[in-house]
Amino acid sequence: MRTVYSVSQVNAYIRRMFEEDYLLPHLMVRGEVSNLKYHASGHIYFTLKDASGTLSCVMFAGRRRGLSFHMQEGDLVIVSGNVDVYERDGRYQLYAQQIIADGAGLLREQFERLRRQLEAEGLFDEAHKKPIPRFVRTLGVVTASTGAAIRDIIHVATRRNPYVQIILAPAAVQGEGAPESIVAAIHLLDRIGPDVIIVGRGGGSMEDLQAFNDERVARAVYECDTPVISAVGHEVDTVITDYTADLRAPTPSAAAELAVFEYDSFRRDLLMTQDRLTEQMERRLQADRQRTEQYRRHLRLLSPRMQLRDRRRQLALLRTRLDESMRRSVDDSRRRLERAGDPAARMRAILERDRHRLQLAAGRLEAHSPAARLAGGYGYVETAGRKAPAAPVRSVADLTPGQMLRITLRDGHFTAQVDEILSGPETAGERDKGERTDGRV
Numbered sequence: 001m002r003t004v005y006s007v008s009q010v011n012a013y014i015r016r017m018f019e020e021d022y023l024l025p026h027l028m029v030r031g032e033v034s035n036l037k038y039h040a041s042g043h044i045y046f047t048l049k050d051a052s053g054t055l056s057c058v059m060f061a062g063r064r065r066g067l068s069f070h071m072q073e074g075d076l077v078i079v080s081g082n083v084d085v086y087e088r089d090g091r092y093q094l095y096a097q098q099i100i101a102d103g104a105g106l107l108r109e110q111f112e113r114l115r116r117q118l119e120a121e122g123l124f125d126e127a128h129k130k131p132i133p134r135f136v137r138t139l140g141v142v143t144a145s146t147g148a149a150i151r152d153i154i155h156v157a158t159r160r161n162p163y164v165q166i167i168l169a170p171a172a173v174q175g176e177g178a179p180e181s182i183v184a185a186i187h188l189l190d191r192i193g194p195d196v197i198i199v200g201r202g203g204g205s206m207e208d209l210q211a212f213n214d215e216r217v218a219r220a221v222y223e224c225d226t227p228v229i230s231a232v233g234h235e236v237d238t239v240i241t242d243y244t245a246d247l248r249a250p251t252p253s254a255a256a257e258l259a260v261f262e263y264d265s266f267r268r269d270l271l272m273t274q275d276r277l278t279e280q281m282e283r284r285l286q287a288d289r290q291r292t293e294q295y296r297r298h299l300r301l302l303s304p305r306m307q308l309r310d311r312r313r314q315l316a317l318l319r320t321r322l323d324e325s326m327r328r329s330v331d332d333s334r335r336r337l338e339r340a341g342d343p344a345a346r347m348r349a350i351l352e353r354d355r356h357r358l359q360l361a362a363g364r365l366e367a368h369s370p371a372a373r374l375a376g377g378y379g380y381v382e383t384a385g386r387k388a389p390a391a392p393v394r395s396v397a398d399l400t401p402g403q404m405l406r407i408t409l410r411d412g413h414f415t416a417q418v419d420e421i422l423s424g425p426e427t428a429g430e431r432d433k434g435e436r437t438d439g440r441v
Helices: 007-020 061-066 104-121 148-159 178-192 215-223 240-245 252-259 265-303 304-339 343-367 370-375 428-432
Strands: 027-038 044-051 054-059 076-086 093-101 138-142 165-170 197-201 228-232 380-383 405-410 412-417
Touching: 007 076, 027 054, 044 138, 054 061, 054 076, 061 093, 093 412, 104 215, 104 240, 138 178, 138 252, 148 165, 148 197, 148 252, 165 178, 178 215, 197 252, 197 380, 215 240, 228 240, 228 252, 265 304, 304 343
Parallel strands: 054 093, 138 165, 138 197, 197 228
Antiparallel strands: 027 044, 027 076, 044 054, 076 093, 380 405, 405 412
């Protein structure tokens, strides 16, 4: 009679067969990743597939050190591990110990490793980015001399500014020796000193763009004293120089757009700014003219000449009033004499009284006369600067040593220079000692 086995016995037997097999305990399998799942526990579950089959795989959390990149759906990988049976489910799977990228995936792994290394060194920090000059007159370009990239850059740059100077440092952009060629071209342009350098090439596969993922090229871009724009491939392509450059452009044409200012737009803005400045300057000058005219009128009213003219008018008015008063007084006296009995005595008394009134009026008039004040030993002092208008001097606080003055006396005027300034009134004792006062304030 044939032996009947349980399911667990069969699964255990198969597992022992897998463990005793010479190949399955140490196996390397190449395939495409699918059904990828990063579990919350840290385990990674996925399936390897090729054109005709699939293989279930698992990498436990304790083995995650064997994965140096972030695995994604569709990646081509090589998985190292052992094949074993999971007895509970009765199915076998590949237990991964190490996973590396295969082909383009390997380049992606190298890219990620270098990116993390340079980022940790601080080569991507925004604090190290140099600003791109707004008005570029000299443009340096590192690319192939026969590629489409240089034609696009020249076309866009000269369209935006026909006066820009373009300096090409030709370099191999793919294949053997490309990194060394790009580094040498960057160093050459940095010594020449253009306003900005564009480093780039047209699109291609990841293998074609690999020269711009080279550590030497990345460091040359970072260490360049001239601002660098990285313009490699198409918008979806990303290389290491995009991170170390001062600015990343999606394409070489876009790099030329970013680097070269538009001359016609700049000229229009300049003319508009000139018109605005001219208009503002004219308004400011007009306001200053009006303000100056107001000051001139105000100073004219405050000038000694205008004040003397006003005093003369007041004096003439007082004289007119005095004459009228005298005529009225004489007429009154005449009428009183005609009514009085002794005309001669009355006339003398009236004349004596009127003479006394006249003397009093003349004294008051003389006290208001500027000429009388000048005749009494006083003088009128005003500043005599050439640039500033004359102004009356009312206090020694208005004076400075070396200042020129104009002094008007009764019979003329003269100029004097301030030699010394003494505060307080001059005493009789100082005059008796013979201190010099002429020309001194």
